[in-house]
Amino acid sequence: MALVLTEEQTMLRDTAAQFFKERAPVANFRKLRDTNDATGFDKSVWKEMADLGFAGVMIGEEHGGTGFGPVGLGLVLEQAGRTLAASPLVSTVLVGATAVELGGNALQRNDILPKVAAGETVLALALEEGAHHNPYKIGTTAEDHSGTYRLNGRKTFVLDGHVADRFIVVARTGGHDTDRHGLTLFIVDAGTPGLKVTRTKMVDSRNAAIVEFENVSVPSDNVLGSVGAGADILDPVLDLGRIGLAAEMLGLVSQVFEETVTYLKERKQFGKPIGSFQALAHRAAEMFAEIELCRSVVLDALSAAAERRNDVAQMASLAKARLSDVARLVTNEGLQMHGGMGMTDQFDVGLFMKRARVAAATFGDANFHRDRFATLAGY
Amino acid sequence: MEALETFRQETREWLEANCPPSIRTPMPDDESPWGGRNPKWKNPESKLWMDRMASRGWTAPTWPKAYGGGGLTKEENLVLMQELRRINARPALMSFGIWMLGPALLQYANEEQKLEHLPKIVRGEIRWCQGYSEPGAGSDLAGLQTKCEDKGDHYLVNGQKIWTSYANYADWIFCLVRTDTSKKHEGISFLLIDMANGGVETRPITMISGASPFCETFLTDVKVPKGNLVGELNKGWTIAKALLQHEREMISGMGLGNASAGSSFASLEQAAKDYVGEVDGKIASAGLREHLTRQRMDGKAFALTMQRSMEEAKAGHGPGAASSIFKYYGTELNKRRYELLLEIAGTQALGWEGDSFTAEELSIPRAWLRSKGNSIEGGTTEVQLNVVAKRVLGLPIE
Numbered sequence: 001m002a003l004v005l006t007e008e009q010t011m012l013r014d015t016a017a018q019f020f021k022e023r024a025p026v027a028n029f030r031k032l033r034d035t036n037d038a039t040g041f042d043k044s045v046w047k048e049m050a051d052l053g054f055a056g057v058m059i060g061e062e063h064g065g066t067g068f069g070p071v072g073l074g075l076v077l078e079q080a081g082r083t084l085a086a087s088p089l090v091s092t093v094l095v096g097a098t099a100v101e102l103g104g105n106a107l108q109r110n111d112i113l114p115k116v117a118a119g120e121t122v123l124a125l126a127l128e129e130g131a132h133h134n135p136y137k138i139g140t141t142a143e144d145h146s147g148t149y150r151l152n153g154r155k156t157f158v159l160d161g162h163v164a165d166r167f168i169v170v171a172r173t174g175g176h177d178t179d180r181h182g183l184t185l186f187i188v189d190a191g192t193p194g195l196k197v198t199r200t201k202m203v204d205s206r207n208a209a210i211v212e213f214e215n216v217s218v219p220s221d222n223v224l225g226s227v228g229a230g231a232d233i234l235d236p237v238l239d240l241g242r243i244g245l246a247a248e249m250l251g252l253v254s255q256v257f258e259e260t261v262t263y264l265k266e267r268k269q270f271g272k273p274i275g276s277f278q279a280l281a282h283r284a285a286e287m288f289a290e291i292e293l294c295r296s297v298v299l300d301a302l303s304a305a306a307e308r309r310n311d312v313a314q315m316a317s318l319a320k321a322r323l324s325d326v327a328r329l330v331t332n333e334g335l336q337m338h339g340g341m342g343m344t345d346q347f348d349v350g351l352f353m354k355r356a357r358v359a360a361a362t363f364g365d366a367n368f369h370r371d372r373f374a375t376l377a378g379y
Numbered sequence: 380m381e382a383l384e385t386f387r388q389e390t391r392e393w394l395e396a397n398c399p400p401s402i403r404t405p406m407p408d409d410e411s412p413w414g415g416r417n418p419k420w421k422n423p424e425s426k427l428w429m430d431r432m433a434s435r436g437w438t439a440p441t442w443p444k445a446y447g448g449g450g451l452t453k454e455e456n457l458v459l460m461q462e463l464r465r466i467n468a469r470p471a472l473m474s475f476g477i478w479m480l481g482p483a484l485l486q487y488a489n490e491e492q493k494l495e496h497l498p499k500i501v502r503g504e505i506r507w508c509q510g511y512s513e514p515g516a517g518s519d520l521a522g523l524q525t526k527c528e529d530k531g532d533h534y535l536v537n538g539q540k541i542w543t544s545y546a547n548y549a550d551w552i553f554c555l556v557r558t559d560t561s562k563k564h565e566g567i568s569f570l571l572i573d574m575a576n577g578g579v580e581t582r583p584i585t586m587i588s589g590a591s592p593f594c595e596t597f598l599t600d601v602k603v604p605k606g607n608l609v610g611e612l613n614k615g616w617t618i619a620k621a622l623l624q625h626e627r628e629m630i631s632g633m634g635l636g637n638a639s640a641g642s643s644f645a646s647l648e649q650a651a652k653d654y655v656g657e658v659d660g661k662i663a664s665a666g667l668r669e670h671l672t673r674q675r676m677d678g679k680a681f682a683l684t685m686q687r688s689m690e691e692a693k694a695g696h697g698p699g700a701a702s703s704i705f706k707y708y709g710t711e712l713n714k715r716r717y718e719l720l721l722e723i724a725g726t727q728a729l730g731w732e733g734d735s736f737t738a739e740e741l742s743i744p745r746a747w748l749r750s751k752g753n754s755i756e757g758g759t760t761e762v763q764l765n766v767v768a769k770r771v772l773g774l775p776i777e
């Protein structure tokens with residue numbers, strides 16, 4: 001493996017493609033935005049996704065999942081990216097469930113995973129504290145008071161935070177400033193006293209809450225993984241998150257590109273289709289090349305994660321950097337090539353462009369990942 | 380699977396016994412093994428290596444044994460390539476016959492032509508050059524005018540070719556000639572010409588790198604036996620295009636970064652540390668470090684895409700649309716790689732001669748200059764983009 005899909009994977013992709021086209025087209029996303037929907041995603045569509053097994057792709061069969069693993073999830077996310085389908089796939093399945101699968105004890109897994117697979121629980125990772133992804137720079141503290149931890153701090157950009165049933169909170173129990181050690185993950189219920197969740201809306205019309213902790217008491221049973229070694233779970237979870245977002249962006253980019261090429265064939269100026277002008281045709285051909293490279297990178301990164309290869313971190317950074325860059329290029333060019341139409345709210349390209357920027361900033365932008373890639377490679 | 384492992388074992392043993400020591404060191408340009416009627420063997424072990432490899436057909440590993448090839452499957456060939464790389468073996472034979480003409484002959488030539496020409500290519504006995512481009516026909520190759528007349532028992536050829544790589548060292552030339560002036564593409568034929576038979580004159584052209592690897596080639600009343608026509612009369616364009624495909628594949632491989640100059644550096648990143656310095660294990664110049672990372676990421680993405688295309692072909696999906704970008708992307712990557720080498724080694728990469736530069740350093744500016752031709756030869760970048768826009772994206776460009 002595996003830069004070519006197996007039959008089973010192709011079937012899953014086709015199922016997902018059809019599902020999102022029919023049940024979660026861009027028009028649905030517009031409606032959620034225009035009606036200022038309180039949830040930010042369509043709960044009944046999410047339930048259908050769970051019924052199809054999408055919510056359980058990262059969860060083993062013993063907990064009600066389908067166990068398709070990273071490649072399966074990547075294929076679903078790619079198709080979701082094509083229609084801008086809003087759902088807790090990223091927050092709950094890609095990141096939340098993965099963290100519980102990796103770090104949870106039997107009790108935690110039995111408690112949480114079946115509910116995720118059934119589409120009944122939304123999880124949210126409370127990690128970021130500043131404008132830039134910086135996973136070890138954690139100021140939120142958790143103090144041990146004989147078996148109970150007391151959390152204080154402020155988290156931003158918590159995806160789906162306003163509707164989350166549980167948070168996975170990254171807090172500092174030791175070390176200082178930007179130390180990798182001394183981080184601990186806590187599972188915190190949404191209703192816990194002292195926890196304040198404020199919904200914010202991002203430019204992509206999705207939700208990312210601010211979550212504040214004021215002496216929030218969390219029993220030590222709710223520690224995910226071991227105290228002080230949270231980064232051992234956080235790192236692979238984030239890498240999968242990065243690869244998953246790259247897969248979503250691959251879908252987004254492919255969709256914008258295809259629509260743009262169609263427009264180049266249909267729109268006439270100077271008596272001919274604008275796609276006959278080489279100034280546009282060559283740029284389109286260059287984008288095609290970049291997207292082909294993107295596809296190879298995403299597929300390889302997904303199989304690196306599935307096979308637990310030792311280059312997962314490098315592939316995650318490569319995929320996230322490349323897809324963030326190419327998503328910017330293709331959405332910018334897609335808009336430009338639509339002329340005045342591209343500037344209108346009525347045309348989808350603007351929606352894709354906004355989503356591309358938020359996805360690029362999630363779990364580290366291209367600059368972050370180039371620097372990380374170089375550091376991992378030893379230069 | 381097991382048979383393949385046995386093959387690997389046997390290959391490894393044979394290479395161990397037969398690949399001479401000097402052949403496992405980096406190859407200086409003047410030891411390139413081109414073969415031919417008047418070969419230059421600066422290093423006698425180069426000839427030994429070529430002959431030994433040719434005796435197994437391994438200079439053309441996948442060609443049928445009937446024509447002197449190795450008869451290997453794709454998988455076996457991959458193993459052979461891996462084993463050769465493992466011991467850093469130099470190529471046994473460099474040859475336009477192997478890279479370009481042979482595959483076209485295998486597909487389009489008659490049995491007699493295959494038996495005549497292919498074994499000599501495998502053994503490195505005949506060196507071929509490519510007579511496509513003309514002064515008035517570059518990107519618009521089908522505009523070629525070299526005239527070929529039917530004189531009953533032979534053809535008579537008159538015209539001029541240009542940019543003919545190594546024509547001054549070649550024994551035979553495969554030529555595109557005009558056999559019908561009333562049509563464009565359907566008036567072109569594919570002809571094999573022995574350059575020793577009179578009427579062919581070559582004049583080397585000096586390139587910006589100082590080398591003279593290509594020539595003007597003048598054809599004046601050249602008599603060519605009728606049996607040297609490949610395929611049908613006026614059907615040469617199909618063969619020409621198939622051959623170009625092989626040529627482009629060969630050139631795309633450059634994007635993988637194993638081109639000669641700078642290859643003795645452990646890696647570009649290590650070279651950057653050596654020339655620019657390091658701080659806490661990082662290349663001291665943040666700008667250079669970022670450029671190198673972009674290059675390394677794009678190189679990896681490109682290599683993965685070539686691999687994906689191969690896997691798709693193996694799974695029976697055909698070569699896939701991705702392959703149309705290889706020539707364009709691979710050569711642009713290769714050019715960027717040399718620009719990076721200049722950035723890394725600074726003024727040590729800008730020397731032309733003198734003792735203050737190592738041989739490796741002196742090869743950089745020459746290779747950098749040579750690399751500029753990559754996006755021109757075999758169809759320019761712009762022409763490649765036209766092909767992608769038209770054939771793959773279906774855009775209505777002229």
Ligand SMILES: Cc1cc2nc3c(=O)[nH]c(=O)nc-3n(C[C@H](O)[C@H](O)[C@H](O)COP(=O)(O)OP(=O)(O)OC[C@H]3O[C@@H](n4cnc5c(N)ncnc54)[C@H](O)[C@@H]3O)c2cc1C
Nearest residue numbers: 267268269270274277278279280336337338339340341343
């Ligand atoms: C914010 C904004 C404000 C505006 N205000 C006004 C206003 O006040 N009054 C007014 O009259 N108009 C206004 N316009 C319209 C503006 O002038 C047009 O949008 C512009 O001229 C482009 O035309 P178009 O939108 O039809 O795009 P098209 O002409 O359809 O172009 C689509 C794409 O094809 C490209 N293209 C077209 N022809 C060629 C060619 N020959 N070679 C290469 N590429 C080509 C274009 O560059 C573009 O990328 C405004 C537009 C915007 C976005």
Ligand SMILES: Cc1cc2nc3c(=O)[nH]c(=O)nc-3n(C[C@H](O)[C@H](O)[C@H](O)COP(=O)(O)OP(=O)(O)OC[C@H]3O[C@@H](n4cnc5c(N)ncnc54)[C@H](O)[C@@H]3O)c2cc1C
Nearest residue numbers: 509510511512517518542543544752755756757758759761
């Ligand atoms: C190092 C080297 C080795 C070579 N070896 C050989 C050889 O062995 N045998 C052989 O036959 N030939 C050989 N060539 C020739 C090569 O195939 C031609 O140079 C190439 O096809 C371009 O033709 P040209 O040089 O006439 O450029 P032109 O066709 O004149 O092109 C000039 C510029 O115009 C651009 N251009 C042309 N048409 C278009 C278009 N429709 N749209 C947009 N842009 C366009 C080109 O991209 C280029 O940038 C070699 C060339 C080089 C550089």
